[in-house]
Amino acid sequence: MIIDKIIKLWTFFSFVLILLIFAPLIALTLHAFTNSNISDLNSSILTQSIMISISTSIISLFIIIFLGTPLAYFLSKIRSKFLYSLSTLIQFPIFIPPTVAGIALILLFNDSSVVGNFLSSLGIKIPFTIFAVIIAQVFVASPFYIRTLQLGLININKNYFNSARLLGASSIKIFIFIIIPNLRRSIFSGALLAWSRSMGELGATLLFAGNIFQETQTMPLAVLTSFENQNGFDLAVLIAFVSILISSIVLILFSYINEKFLTE
Incomplete structure (x- = not known):
């Protein structure tokens, strides 16, 4: 009886x-409904950050799915200890602070590095461009997709x-006719996690791509910029609300597709 009461109390506090x-x-x-102005919906910082966030996150998602799907399959088949360690290290971006990821990326791609110098010789500049936004999103979000697929592969008969x-x-x-169809729910769930992580990315993007208006300023960065502005708090709240609204629409769409087409 005492145990039952403890469990009920624990459940209540949960x-x-x-x-x-x-x-x-x-x-x-x-706050968004009561304090924001309708005119703020036409604010360039809002509209531009929406376009940059949605476009870069979609591109990042396609890259993650295209490269992450066969990688997850490969990692699920490995038996050697060395490659198993590789599988563990791929999850590392989940656990490190995003600012650390940003510093690591800028060290890899800056002009004084081997990779950055090579790209510069080809006329390609990565840091503080839209490409840096996409790379940062892929870096921080891909482990969520890969890990979800690995768990799905374990459950395939x-x-x-x-x-x-x-x-x-x-x-x-x-791979094409057996694994992919049986992984459709894992692929969809992993894609949702990866996309949401890309949309919410801030730290790595700020350090690696910068906070450049109309170029690399995503919605999280627009919220930060508006919040730091003396008179921009209401606009920051509005941008945050629009971000939540977009995520809610995607989540509802996912639930509908999952219910109608992915449920076995």
């Missing part, structure tokens, strides 16, 4: 977490692979 998650979002939404091999299917055919 609702504090729900309050902690939803209360700030409600406060932000109320291995008999599918054995049956396909007995029927003479090549590795490419197994």
